[in-house]
Amino acid sequence: MDELSAQEIVHLLDTAESFKEVSTRSIKKVPALRGKVVALLFFEDSTRTRMSFELAASRLSADVLLFSSHGSSVTKGETTLDTARNIEAMGVDIFVIRHSQSGAPHMLARRLAASVVNAGDGQHEHPTQALLDIFTIRQRLGNVEGLKVAIVGDIAHSRVARSNILGLRKLGAHVVVVGPPTLVPSAIRAMGCQISHSLDDVLGEVDVVNMLRIQFERFSSNQFPSVREYSRLYGMNSQRLKRCKKNVLIMHPGPINRGVELTSDVADGPNSCILQQVTNGLAIRMAVLYLVSQGRQ
Amino acid sequence: MNDILIKNGRVIDPASGRDEVADVAIARGKIVRVGKIKAAARQTIDAKGCIVCPGLIDVHVHCREPGHEEEETIATASAAAVAGGFTTIVAMPNTHPPMDNETAVLYVLQRAAEAGLARVLPVGCITKGREGKELAEMGSMVDAGAVAFSDDGDGVASSELMHRALQYAAMLGVPLMQHCQDGALAGVMNSGEVAVRLGLGGIPTSAEQIMLRRDLELVERVGARYHVQHVTSAGSVELVRDAKVRRLPVTAEATPHHLLLTDVGCSSYDPNYKVNPTLRSAADVEALRAGVADGTIDCLATDHAPHAQEEKELEFGLAAFGIVGLECAVGLYAKALVQTKLMDWPGLIERMTLGPARAIGRPLGTLAAGAAADVTLIDSKARWTVDTGKFRSRSRNCPYDGWKLVGRPVTTIVGGQVKFSL
Numbered sequence: 176m177d178e179l180s181a182q183e184i185v186h187l188l189d190t191a192e193s194f195k196e197v198s199t200r201s202i203k204k205v206p207a208l209r210g211k212v213v214a215l216l217f218f219e220d221s222t223r224t225r226m227s228f229e230l231a232a233s234r235l236s237a238d239v240l241l242f243s244s245h246g247s248s249v250t251k252g253e254t255t256l257d258t259a260r261n262i263e264a265m266g267v268d269i270f271v272i273r274h275s276q277s278g279a280p281h282m283l284a285r286r287l288a289a290s291v292v293n294a295g296d297g298q299h300e301h302p303t304q305a306l307l308d309i310f311t312i313r314q315r316l317g318n319v320e321g322l323k324v325a326i327v328g329d330i331a332h333s334r335v336a337r338s339n340i341l342g343l344r345k346l347g348a349h350v351v352v353v354g355p356p357t358l359v360p361s362a363i364r365a366m367g368c369q370i371s372h373s374l375d376d377v378l379g380e381v382d383v384v385n386m387l388r389i390q391f392e393r394f395s396s397n398q399f400p401s402v403r404e405y406s407r408l409y410g411m412n413s414q415r416l417k418r419c420k421k422n423v424l425i426m427h428p429g430p431i432n433r434g435v436e437l438t439s440d441v442a443d444g445p446n447s448c449i450l451q452q453v454t455n456g457l458a459i460r461m462a463v464l465y466l467v468s469q470g471r472q
Numbered sequence: 473m474n475d476i477l478i479k480n481g482r483v484i485d486p487a488s489g490r491d492e493v494a495d496v497a498i499a500r501g502k503i504v505r506v507g508k509i510k511a512a513a514r515q516t517i518d519a520k521g522c523i524v525c526p527g528l529i530d531v532h533v534h535c536r537e538p539g540h541e542e543e544e545t546i547a548t549a550s551a552a553a554v555a556g557g558f559t560t561i562v563a564m565p566n567t568h569p570p571m572d573n574e575t576a577v578l579y580v581l582q583r584a585a586e587a588g589l590a591r592v593l594p595v596g597c598i599t600k601g602r603e604g605k606e607l608a609e610m611g612s613m614v615d616a617g618a619v620a621f622s623d624d625g626d627g628v629a630s631s632e633l634m635h636r637a638l639q640y641a642a643m644l645g646v647p648l649m650q651h652c653q654d655g656a657l658a659g660v661m662n663s664g665e666v667a668v669r670l671g672l673g674g675i676p677t678s679a680e681q682i683m684l685r686r687d688l689e690l691v692e693r694v695g696a697r698y699h700v701q702h703v704t705s706a707g708s709v710e711l712v713r714d715a716k717v718r719r720l721p722v723t724a725e726a727t728p729h730h731l732l733l734t735d736v737g738c739s740s741y742d743p744n745y746k747v748n749p750t751l752r753s754a755a756d757v758e759a760l761r762a763g764v765a766d767g768t769i770d771c772l773a774t775d776h777a778p779h780a781q782e783e784k785e786l787e788f789g790l791a792a793f794g795i796v797g798l799e800c801a802v803g804l805y806a807k808a809l810v811q812t813k814l815m816d817w818p819g820l821i822e823r824m825t826l827g828p829a830r831a832i833g834r835p836l837g838t839l840a841a842g843a844a845a846d847v848t849l850i851d852s853k854a855r856w857t858v859d860t861g862k863f864r865s866r867s868r869n870c871p872y873d874g875w876k877l878v879g880r881p882v883t884t885i886v887g888g889q890v891k892f893s894l
Contacts, residue, residue, distance in 0.1 A: 177669075256785060276787035277671040278741030297789065299671030334671060360674075365665040 176302045176341035184342055188310050190462035191455070197234060198457060207465050208237035211268045216259060217243045217294075218274040223429055223453055224294050224303070228271050231460035240267065259283050269467055272296070277334075290467045298332045303463055304428050305338035307456040309346065311448050312383055314455070315424050320347035325377050326368075327353040327409055328387030328436065329398075331360050335387060335428045340366045351377050354409060357398045374409050378418045385426040386411055386436040402435060412438040416446065424448055474499045474513035475888055481519025481849065485526060486822035487838035496524055498845040501888035506839055515890075519849055522882060525821045526837045527559025527846030529828035530798065531649075531725060532624075532701060532773035535561075535592065537583060538576075539568025544778040544866050546580060549798070550589035551864040552776070554892035556798040557881025559846035560591040560836055561776075562828075565602070566625040572597035572608040574616035581617050589891050591846070593619045593832065595649065598637045604629050607637060614644045619832045622649035624701060625748070627683045629655055635690050642696035647723070647832065649699040652683040652708070653749060660789050662735035662750045670738065672788060675750050677705035684708055688715050691722065699831050700724040702775050704749045706759030713768040723831040725773040726760050728797050728804035729871070733757075737871065743784045743791030744871040747777070765814040770827040772820075774801050778867030796870050800858045802850060803877030810852075811878065817852055845888035852879045 176184070197205055213232040217225050225241075232239045242262065244250070249258060259270060269290045272280045277297030284291040295301040313319055324343055330336045330352045340350050340363070350368040352359055359370055371377050378384070389405060399405050411425060425437070425447045433439050442449060476498040483494040483506055490506065497504040497513065530553065536544035544552075546563070553561045563580055565571030571580060577594045584592030596613035598621045600606045610621055621641060627650055628634045634650075641648045653675075661667050663674030684700060688711065691698045700712055703724050715722045729747055734754050737745035745751060763769040777794025784791050797804070805824070809815045815823075829837030836846060860873040884892035 254782075254785070255787060274787070276789045278789075279787045281741045282787055297671050331668075337669070337671060360668045362663075362665045362668040366669060 176300060176305050176338045176345070179345070181345040184306070184309070184345060187306055187459070187462050187466065188313060190466060191306070191310055191458040194461040194465070195458040197461070204234050204236055206236045208232065208235035208468055211237045211468055212240060212266055213237040213269045213271060213464060214240040214262050214267045215242060216262070216270055216272045218249065218255065218272070218279070219295070221273050221295070223456065224273060227453070227456045228294060228460050231457055231464055235461055235464055237464070240265070255279055256283065256286055259287060263287055263289055268471065269464060290471055292463060292467060295334055297334065299334050300338045301334040302338050303456065303459055304335050305342040306463070307452055307459040308339055308385065308426060308428070309342050310455045310459055311426065311452050312424060315448055316382060319343065322382040323349045323351065323380055324383040324385060325351050325353050325381040326385045326387065327374060328389055329358045329393060330354050330363060330387070331358050332390065332393070333387050337366070339385060340368050344368070351381070353377060355399055358393070374415070375418070378415055379420070381423065382420060383424045383426060384411060384419070388428065388430060389432060389435055406435050410436060410438070411441050413440050416441055416444070422446070426452060429453070474504055474511060476515045476517060476885065477509060477513035478517045478519045478524050478847065478849070481522050481524030483524045483839065484818045484821050485839040486818060486826045487526070487840060491818050496839060496847060498847070498885070498888045501845055503839050503841055503843050503845050505841055517849070517883060521851065523817060523821070523850040523852055525848055525850065526825040526839050527848050527884065527886060528557045528802070528824045529560040529837055530558045530774050530776070530801070531562040531771055531828045531831055532727070533561040533563055533776045533798065534566065534778060534794070535563045535580070536778055537567065538579065542866070543780050546583040546592060547587035547589070548864060548866045549776070550584065550587040550592060552798040553590040554884040554886065555864050556801050557848040557850060557884055558590055558798060559848065559884060559886045560593060562593045562595055562619065562832060564622060564624045565595050565597045570597050570602040571595070572600050572602065574609065574612040577613050577616040577618050590886060593834070595620045595622050597621065598623045598628055598648065599633065602626065604633065607633065607640065610640045610644060614646055618646070619834065620647045620649050620699065622651065622701065624649065624651045626655060627651050627653045631686060631690070634687065635694065638690055638694040638696040638698070642694055645833070647697035647699045649701050650683065650687055651701050652680045652687065654679045654682045660746065661738045662752050664735060664753065666735045666738060670741070672738070677707055677752065677756070680705055680749060681707045681711060684711050688720060688722070691720050695721065697721045697833070702727050702730065702749055702773070703760060703763070703769060704730050704752045704756060706756050709759045709763035709768055713763065716768065723770040724768065725771040725831070726764050726769045727773060727775045728801055728808065729795050730760055731757060731764070731808035732804060733871065738788070741788040742871070743786065743788055744795065744869055746788060746791050746793055747795050748793035761808060761812065761814055764809060764823060765819070770823065771831050772801070772805050772823045773828070774798055778865055779869045780867065784869050794869060796863070796865050796867050799863050799865060800872055800877065802881055803856065803879050804872065806852070806879040807877055845885060847885040848881050849883035850879060851882045854878065854880045854882070856880050
């Protein structure tokens, strides 16, 4: 999201809007990427993003190659670059890459002739997640400009947080990141957001609450004292929901730790748009693949 | 008859304070005299328009041999050294196996003699296997020729072990060199806005300063000579400055990359900007330059750290740390310190000759009569472009490729023999 302008983001969202309709047809397919090869390189586990990209590429009639590092030559010591170069040698137009290392897609984009789409790199960015989040906010609340969005949880290690901050700021929303100081680096202010360490302090004034998944390994490395306490301080439950604006939007990029970030009644309640986010993700990824392939021509 | 007569150069010799146009006569590997010299010599070098100074000394070089000869050998490091104007390089012990015993020290000296280019002075490990657990045989290594000790790459974490190592160093009369870094505060680049934006793990400047503060406390108790390797932060410069005010036996070095580059260089995830210790902020660069200029920092040192392409052609987080620097160091130092008008050439040369010689306690870095004839000729006005493809080093991990620099060595004489000539 760092490289995209506000205008480009809006264009992406509008393109996704037109692709949403494809999924309502009886034959859910368009020939936009017919004869093109999309290779999905997933060096890190993923359910939603991988399946969403796979389905998006299929609906655009592309041939899809699926790679996951389990059971591949990566376990024999092949580097990311060599893996990608070898797959590229089969004739690939677009790579979609998910990697645990920040900057891995940037490294590949420098070295490969094919286009590279970032499907999440380390703790850096997850641009299609931010796009689908913003798309969902626009759909539910009508616009993005002027809204106040809280992003709650492990900001330090979250690529979802970074991409959302960048995208939301570009479209004129206010962003406040919420979490304990061990999980919220003070330097994140330079990205244009506010910091709060109290969820209760911000609840009443925000239009959107985006709850990030908490990774349990952060607990073992002393970044918070216990899951129980974390949930008490930063978890969203029905009492907290009552203190929010009536039509507040509750989001989560998934996978959810039920009872930790969100209680089930909130996750499955009327303010939640978690499944809508997933649905919209498909249209966003179709738009991204389509526009990237247009850009190549 | 003299062997070499260097005519009409601007002779800068910080040890004597000389800065004048003069001639330098060399015979049997020693400096005979500096002055107006008429006597003939077997070889005459016209140094008109050039600086003639004591051979440059780099107290921080990774020769990689033994263990990683595909990245560098003592011979290729020596060749790179003389091409960069260095007559003496100090070899760090993080080889494979680590240089932690007298046999390893003798091996390095033997390989250096075979290469026959620069003087290579070995540094032994402080701890066995560089593991930070048990003291290495420092006494035996000094007998074999080690000039200092360091676990470079890592700091010595245990205060007890560091205390004992300083006691031993004091007894042996050699300096301990420390890579000041609290290993628990680990990451891959400087902590701050750039790291947060890039999603890369940060190393705070306090990681360096915590260990430096502890060490200064121990040095004050023990009285051993202590050398701070590759200072990166404004806070560390201040700690060293204060230690010198308190007359502690402390010296320090700064590298070209910490004097010229900031963490913004990491923005494109280019692993050539990944280095340990890491690149800091513009304010740190400014403080470090000021520290070199006012003498808080005694030496300039490249921390020449060769790496094979396959160790750098990786994701930023997985790539090896290190930058090669021997062959462009003089131009880089001049860019950071002379062309910014913070220092003049005599000052800069002091930090590359006498300063480092004092830090390692060797009678080098001088043009005094009878001293070893290690001499470097520098064309301080030469404009040139860094081309890593032409490096004599085996490695190319260098962010300065294509940089336009002013000032470069043109002739390097070691022990009275011309080892490099442009």
